Amino acid sequence: MILDIKNVSKNFGGIKALKNINFSVKKGSIHALIGPNGAGKTTLMNIISGIEKMDSGDIYFKGFSIKDKPPYKRAEMGLARTFQNLELFGNLTVLENVIVGMYLKNQRGFLSSGIMLRGINREIVDKSLSILEYIKLSHRQKEIAKNLPVGEQRLLEVGRALATEPELILLDEPAAGLNMRETKNLSQLIQKIRDEKGITILIVEHDMELVMGISDLITVLNFGEVIAEGEPLMIQKNPHVISAYLGED
C-alpha cells in the first residue's frame, strides 16, 4: 500500500465534511474516489497533500505518517497533485510552469543562483520540453498559462505534477470542462502515466465513463462517509451507491 487513510475526520464549523474515513491505495493502481457534490472528496485531497489539516486520524504515505509534515515535505517524499479549481501559475508560460515543477530536484541556494551565468540549464529545459511532449502541449510552450483553454490548463497541471517525478499523483476532477475527445485523450494519458512511469494515481472524477474505464478500485464517499468500495462493475451495481447518486436516502 502506498497510501493509508486511517480514521480521518474533518469539520468545518458545524459541517462534518469527513467522518472517520478509512481506505488504502495500492501501489501501482489507478484508484478512484467518487461521490456526489459536497461529499468531501476535495477536502480529503487537501488533507492528503497537506494544505488542510485534519481534526483527527492519520495518513501514511509509503508507510510513514505524514500528518505533521508540511506540504513541501510531502512533495519531497513523492506526492503530487492537481486542483479542481485550477491553480496554475497564470502569469508564467506553459514551459515555465513545468520548469517550476522541476524545482524540487533542481533547487539551488541564493548564492549559487546569483553567481550562475546561465539561468536554467539546458538539461532542465529539455526535460520540461519532453514532459510537454508527453502531455501533447509542446505547441503551446511559449503561451502564457492563463490564456489556455480549460482543457489544456488541466493537462498542464498534470504535466507540472509529473515534473516533480512523483510516486503518487492526486487528480481532482481532471476531466471537468473537457469535451469528449479531450476526455478520451486524458483517459489514455492517465493510463500511460501509470503503465509507463509506474506512478500510482488517486483520481476524483464525476465522469463515470472515465472512472469505470480506467479504475482498478473505486471508493465511494457520501456526506463525508465511505459508503462502498470495490471494482467498477461491483460499484455500478451497488444499491447504496445508486441511491446516493439518485439523491434518495
Place this chain on the structure above:
Amino acid sequence: MTKGNAIAVLLLGILVILFPQLTTDNYILTIAIFIGINALVAIGLTILMGYAGQISLGQAGFYGIGAYISAILSLYLGLPVLLSMIIAIAIASITAVVLAIPSLRLKGHYLAVATLGFGEIIHIILHEWGPGGPSGFGDIPPLSIFGYILHSTLEYFYLIWLCIIVIMIFSLNLINSMTGKALRAIHDSEIASLTLGINITKLKIKVFVLSAVYAALAGALYAHYVTFLSPSGFSLFYSVLVLMMVVIGGISNIWGGIAGALIITILPEVLRGFKEFDILVYGMILTLSLLFMRKGIVPLIIETYKRWISK
C-alpha cells in the same frame, strides 16, 4: 540573465565609465553617489516587494545598522574598514533572520508591522545610545581597500556604481534562476507552489535577508563616504522614501529600484527653484505619478517600447 538585461547592464557599465567625462562638477558626482547609495537599498526592497510580495517599512533600520556598526568598529576598535563593513552586514542579516522567522511564518502583512517597529527601535537606539546621541559623530575613517585609501569623490563614484553593477548582475541572475521562477510562481499560487515542494516561508525569509544585506551595504558605504553620522538620516522617513522609490520605479522590474532612486534623489535638487513651495510640488508630483503610473516608470517604459516596436 536574459539578453535584454545583459545589454542593459553593459550600457549601465559604459554610462558609469563615461559619466565623469561628461562632467567635472563635484556637486553632480556627489548627487550621483547618493543616487547609487539609495538605489542599493531600493533594489533590495524591489525584490522583496515584487518577488516575495512583502513590504518592509524598516529598511532604514538595516541601513542604520550597516552605517553605525561599520563606523563604530573602524573608528573606535580600529578594525580595517572592509572587515568592519562585512561584520556590519553580517549583523544586519542576522537581525533580518530573527525578525523574519516569526513574521513570515504567518500569512498576511505581519512583516510590514514588524519592520515598522524594528525601524523605530533602531532609530531610538541610535538617538539615545549612538556616539554623540542626537547630534551624531564624525571622523569615521574613509574607505580603504587592501591599504588603498579612497579620497576623491570620483573614486567613491566609481566604487559605489561598481557595487550597483555587481548587485544588479547578482540579482538578475537570481531572478532568472530556478529560485527566481519559484518566487514568481509563489505570486500566482502559494498552494500550488507548496505542493510542488517549494518551502515558501524559507524563500521569503531569504529574500528579506537579501534586502537587508543590500541596505546594510548601502549604509556602510554611506558612513565611510560621508565620514559623519547622525540618527536623523535613519528614521521612518527614510524607509518611506525608499518605499516611494520602489513604487515610482516599479516593483515588477528590479531596474525600477535604480530609476526610483534617481527620481526621488534628484527631485528635491531640481525643485530648489520653487523655494518654500518645494514640498508642495514634490508631494504633487509623487501623487500624480502614483495615480497615473500605477505600475511604475520602468514597466511603463518597457510596455510603451514593446508597443512601439510591434507597430
